[in-house]
Amino acid sequence: MFLAGSILFVLSMVGFGLPVSETRFQVGETFPNLALPSLQDGRPTSLAQFRGKKVILHIFASW
């Protein structure tokens, strides 16, 4: 019981310590279905349009 309690304590400390942005994406969760303009044609596009395919997503900048 003591061990479980201290593990929970450590996990909650880790939760407070990390900035929100580091924990935004989680394995096992759906990727946010946010509509953004496409670079190719400006039309609203989201990851949901690629359902049915295995996606490799890069979040990056050209620099």
Add this chain to the structure above:
Amino acid sequence: MHVPGWHEATKKLQDEGKIQMVGIIQEQHPDRARLFMQWKQMGWPILIDSLDLLGVSVVPMTIAIDENGIIRKLQMPLRDAIRIEEEFVNVSFDSAGKPARAEKAAAADLNRLRAATNKGTAGAWRSYADALILWSDSRQLDAAIHSYRQALKLELEDPATHFRLGVAYRKRYDSPLRQPDDFRNASEQWSKALDLDPNNYIWRRRIQQYGPRLDKPYPFYDWVAQARKDVLARNETPAPLSIEPGGAEFAKPLRSFETDEPTKENPDPKGRIVRDPGKFIQVETAVVPPAISPGASARVYVVFSPNRSNKAYWNNEVDGLAFWIDPLEGWQADKRFLTVPNPRETVSQETREIQFEVRCPENAGAGAVQIPAYALYYVCEDVNGTCLYRRSDVAVRLEVKPREE
């Protein structure tokens, strides 16, 4: 490089339809990413997240998402590309109970969002501003800026709102509808965002992109010249860039804070040239970052715009615009004297910009500082009107932060 490396390593899988590669870019100027994709011959879809709505603080980040939209791998290094077929492509993932219904992506309903601002919450104002930036053009930037400011009145120190407001100001600065102080306001908003969340890498890079060159300068856009050469060599037309990169967006190696020997002396030491109080040329400054610690540097931008309501024109038949900087005691400027060459036309009305860097002494006291400088230029009243020589005194204002104990 990380992303082209992934592209090359998985090209066969992409061509066979076993992988769909997608990108989300975090850039102030997305058309540069278009040139980058063209250069590296990558044709997969890219989504533009200039506002950093996703709240990513680390790039590049490569994520594996399965057929049901579920994240299966996060922050994959390039070396994972070799095993991607066996560890992801060929794996059947359990989707029981997880996948949400996929909604068709649509531009937000701007009318509905505007009406929602009547609720008077920060979130409603911010969502309306976000939608204006994403789905409207530069004519709606005034409304977007106003909406972010309303959100900040309600939630004074929300870092993401400060960042997005900075993006909006810089977008308006880069548009034909630029207003005075847009770039200064962008710089101040980005600095505020970073003060509130210093761990945000994207926001930090945004300041560095326009800020002073560091001891280890970051090559933001040094690749552009090579990209254009390589694309032309393939007999293709390089994708155009609406705003050319410059200044701190290139990594010129800076071994020490080099001050060039003044090749000219102070051209008007006694201040005898008649002053232009803005009747002919309107001057604005922006300093990035706007507040620096003792010993640190900042990049100064000075922008000169002929006053169109007074029908002012640059007179290009004589010397170009000259700029003299008089650093304060102990301060250094990397240049003391700058000139802007004239274009070919005899008269013109384009905006002219100069950039330089200043460094604060180690023992500087905290507080507001004003570095004296001035510009000398030839202007004409109307296309065939009287031409005059004028001086405009420019106060370069910045803050020195208290020394960290």
